[in-house]
Amino acid sequence: MSSTTVRHSLRVAAIGVLAAGALVLSACTGAQQPSPAASTTPDPDASLTVGLVLEPTNLDIRHTSGAALEQILVDNIYEGLVTRTQDNEIVERLAASYEIAPDGLTYTFTLNDGITFHDGSPLTSADVVASYQTVKSDASVQGNAEFAGVSAISAPDAQTVTITLAQPDQNFLFALTGPAGLVFKSGDETDMKTAENGTGPYTLERWSKGSAISFDRFDDYWGESATLGEVVFQYIPDFTAGVNAALDGSLDVLTAVDPNLVSQLEDSGDFTVTTGRTTDKGTLAFNNRKAPLDDVRVREALRLAVDHEALVEAIGAGQTLYGPIPELDPGYEDLSALVPYDPTRAKALLKEAGHAKLDLTLTIPSFYGTTVAQVLVSDYAKVGVSLEVQRVEFATWLDDVYTNHDYDLSFVLHVEPRDFGNFANPDYYFGYDNPEVQKLYQQSQTEIDADKSAALLAKAARIVSGDHAADWLYNGATLTAHTSAVSGFPKDSINSRIDLAGVTKSAE
Numbered sequence: 001m002s003s004t005t006v007r008h009s010l011r012v013a014a015i016g017v018l019a020a021g022a023l024v025l026s027a028c029t030g031a032q033q034p035s036p037a038a039s040t041t042p043d044p045d046a047s048l049t050v051g052l053v054l055e056p057t058n059l060d061i062r063h064t065s066g067a068a069l070e071q072i073l074v075d076n077i078y079e080g081l082v083t084r085t086q087d088n089e090i091v092e093r094l095a096a097s098y099e100i101a102p103d104g105l106t107y108t109f110t111l112n113d114g115i116t117f118h119d120g121s122p123l124t125s126a127d128v129v130a131s132y133q134t135v136k137s138d139a140s141v142q143g144n145a146e147f148a149g150v151s152a153i154s155a156p157d158a159q160t161v162t163i164t165l166a167q168p169d170q171n172f173l174f175a176l177t178g179p180a181g182l183v184f185k186s187g188d189e190t191d192m193k194t195a196e197n198g199t200g201p202y203t204l205e206r207w208s209k210g211s212a213i214s215f216d217r218f219d220d221y222w223g224e225s226a227t228l229g230e231v232v233f234q235y236i237p238d239f240t241a242g243v244n245a246a247l248d249g250s251l252d253v254l255t256a257v258d259p260n261l262v263s264q265l266e267d268s269g270d271f272t273v274t275t276g277r278t279t280d281k282g283t284l285a286f287n288n289r290k291a292p293l294d295d296v297r298v299r300e301a302l303r304l305a306v307d308h309e310a311l312v313e314a315i316g317a318g319q320t321l322y323g324p325i326p327e328l329d330p331g332y333e334d335l336s337a338l339v340p341y342d343p344t345r346a347k348a349l350l351k352e353a354g355h356a357k358l359d360l361t362l363t364i365p366s367f368y369g370t371t372v373a374q375v376l377v378s379d380y381a382k383v384g385v386s387l388e389v390q391r392v393e394f395a396t397w398l399d400d401v402y403t404n405h406d407y408d409l410s411f412v413l414h415v416e417p418r419d420f421g422n423f424a425n426p427d428y429y430f431g432y433d434n435p436e437v438q439k440l441y442q443q444s445q446t447e448i449d450a451d452k453s454a455a456l457l458a459k460a461a462r463i464v465s466g467d468h469a470a471d472w473l474y475n476g477a478t479l480t481a482h483t484s485a486v487s488g489f490p491k492d493s494i495n496s497r498i499d500l501a502g503v504t505k506s507a508e
Contacts, residue, residue: 040487040506041506041507042227042487042504042505042506042507043229043504043505043506043507044227044228044229045229045230046228046229046230046504046505046506046507047228047229047230047231047232047505048228048230048231048232048252048253048486048500048503048505049231049232049234049250049251049252049253050231050232050233050234050251050252050253050254050255050498051234051235051236051242051245051246051251051253051254051255052068052071052072052233052234052235052236052255052256053235053236053237053242053255053256054066054067054068054235054237055068055209055210055213055235055237056068056069056072058193058194059073059192059193059194059195059196059204059207060192060193061073061074061078061142061179061182061192062134062141062142062179062182062184062192063140063141063142063192064142065142067415067495067496069179070178070179070496070497071494071495071496071497071498072213072215072233072498073196073198074178074179074182074497074499075093075200075497075499075500075501076200076201076202076215076231076498076499076500077196077198077200077202077203077204077215078182078183078184078196078198078199078200079093079094079182079183079198079199079200080093080094080176080177080178080181080182080183081093081094081095081098081109081111081128081161081176081181081183082095082098082173082176082177082181083177083499084174084177084497086276086490086491086492086493086494086497086499087328087492088174088279088328088329088417088493090173090174090177094111094112094115094123094128094183094199095109095110095111095112095161096110096111096112096113097109097110098110098173100173102448103168103448104165104168104169104446104448105164105165105166105167105168106162106163106164106165107162107163107164107165107172107173108160108161108162109128109160109161109162109163110159110160111123111124111125111128111159111160111161112222112223113159113222114222115199115222116199116220116222117185117188117197117198117199118196118197118198118199118203118218119185119197120220121185123183123185123199124155124158124159125155125156125157125158125159125160125161126155126158126186127183127184127185127186128155128161128183129153129154129155129161130184130186130187131182131183131184131186132147132150132153132161132163132181133153135147135180136150136153142178142179142180143175143178143179143180143181144180146171146172146175146178146180147175147180149165149166149167149169149172150163150164150165150166151164151165151166152164167446168445168446168447168448169445169446170444170445170446170447170448170450170453171418171445174417174418182198183199184197184198185197194207199222200218200221201217201218201221201223201224201225201226201500201501202215202216202217202218202226202231202500203215203216203217203218204216205230210235211234211235212232212233212234212235213232213233213235214230214231214232214233215230215231215232215233215500216229216230217229217230224501226500226501227488227500227501227502227503227504228500228503228504228505231500234250234251239256239257239258239261240258240261242254242256242257242258243257243258243261243264243265246265246271246481247264247265247268252482252483252485252486252505253480253481253482253483253486253489254271254480254481254482255478255479255480255494255495256478256479256480256495257273257479257480257481259316259479262479262481265481270483270484271481271482271483271484272481272482272483272484273479273480273481274479274480274481274482274491275477275478275479275491276477276478276479276480276490276491276492276493276494277318277327277328277475277477277492277493278318278326278328278415278475278476278477278478278492278493278495278496279326279328279329279415279416279417279418279475279493279496280318280326280413280414280415280475280476280477280495281321281324281326281413281414281415281472281475281476282321282372282411282413282472282473282474282475282476283411283412283413283414283470283471283472283473284302284306284376284409284410284411284470284471284472284473285401285407285409285410285411285412285429285430285470286299286302286408286409286430286468286469286470286471287405287407287408287409287410287430287431288430288431288432288433288469289405289431289433290405290407290408290431292353292355292358293408293409295353296467296468297349297350297352297353298349298350298353298355298358299467299468299469300339300346300349300468301345301346301347301349301350301353301383302346302380302385302409302468302471303339303468303471304339304340304341304342304343304345304346304349305343305346305379305380305382305383305385306341306375306376306379306471306473307341307375307379308320308322308339308341308473308474309341310375311372311375311379311473311474312473312474314371314375315369315371315372315375315474318474318475318476318477319474319475319477320336320474320475321472321473321474321475322334322335322336322338322339322465322472323335323338323461323462323464323465323472324420324422324423324461324464324465324469324470324472325420325457325458325461326475327475328417328492328493329417329418329420330418330450330453330454330457331420331444331453331454331455331456331457331458331460331461332458333458333461333462335461335462335465338462338465338466339465339468339471343379343382343383346383347383347384350383350384350385355384356384357384357385357386358384358385358386359385359386359388360380360385360386360387360388360408360409361387361388361389361390361407361408361409362376362387362388362389362390362408362409362410362411363390363392363397363400363401363407363408363409363410364389364390364391364392364397364410364411364412365391365392365393365394365397365412366391366392366393366394367394368411368412368413372411372473373387373389373391373411376411377389387409397410397412401429402429403429405429405431410429411473413476415476415495415496417496420441420457420460420461421441423437423441423460423464423469424437424438424441424442424460426438430469430470432464432467432469432470434463434464434467434469436460436463437460437463437464440456440457440459440460440463441456441457441460443456444456444457444460478491478494478495480494484506485505485506486503486504486505486506487503487504487505487506488502488503488504489503490503
């Protein structure tokens, strides 16, 4: 396993634990419920306490993968030249503006004025160049693979950064919105595992391991000042304990709310519950290289046998998803017509493939709930497929499924945005190998026009779904509850990014 693969595995692992709660989120309309009456005068020095599920193992976002780090550190502590909105739209951050050459090979960024690190040092283009050179040259740094196509990084002057690519890369600018694009002080000797020296609107106040991480407002921030004096991220992995903490006044915001407990928050009259979109893809992986899953008829039958709408209703999460690209990503298309619920057709396909009766094993990380497995066992039994559920520790899943490809079926939440490339990689654990898809994906990445790139992705995704390379059981959602005193808290994609800009808490 390469270092790049290991880092990706760790990211999947951390995200998987974080996203486990998504399996029990309530099926809501997506409309925000009316907020209880509250004071509307923000307290500029307010302390906001946010309940989260997964605590990071350390704070070194340069060398440690995982949504738990990105969730709180990106945009709040560390910043990049660009960032992304809740809708995954790319916007400027440290860069006041940027230009992409007509040939798609040269990116020129102009920095904002007056940016300083938290230690008071001014940020210049030299810091950006040093940060990005490290990403490109050091395989242990997050984003190294995403910089593989970078041929040159330079600073024509103190306010300008130029990045040159060997060939156009439609995803490169988006890559800069993640850890790969964060800017650090050149030569900084800060121990990033326990401390920080970013440029964001907040600084690290303290980390009480096993309990909470606290941020303070950075009063010398170069941009618009933070609208809170302090933010405390309280880590509560137990859903019931989280709700109890909210009800007793310990929390202002609770993320990943268990739907079975939502009524307690609503009935209290003190909380508003919002439903947020994500790029979480509840993926039922088929081992495309292993019999009988190497037969497209068997794979199609397994998809036709699942009542996707009933499954989404059972888990209470998000919406149905019949292809590899979720709604928030370029190339999304409603592919539900490809796999209507049809157990009769499923049985016929299995009989045609010589498997009127079939025994399969589902390998699933043990931290996920039981609902998905139960629904699959029930639906498959109706078409003559006996499904044995094998619940394993995530480390075992990484070894057996992800690394060694030793499985029949597997379920895991793939939460990373724009990860369609997994289906263009025949060595990925899906074992799916389609040269036409690989060609279309490559074309989509080198296509300069974003709309044309999205069209190529959509075409490739339709082929992947038509090949039944996997089954996408649902596109996850996340529930967040906040008190009436809180305003502006983000609701979409917060399992991977919580930008605190504009969040306020009213005076008591």
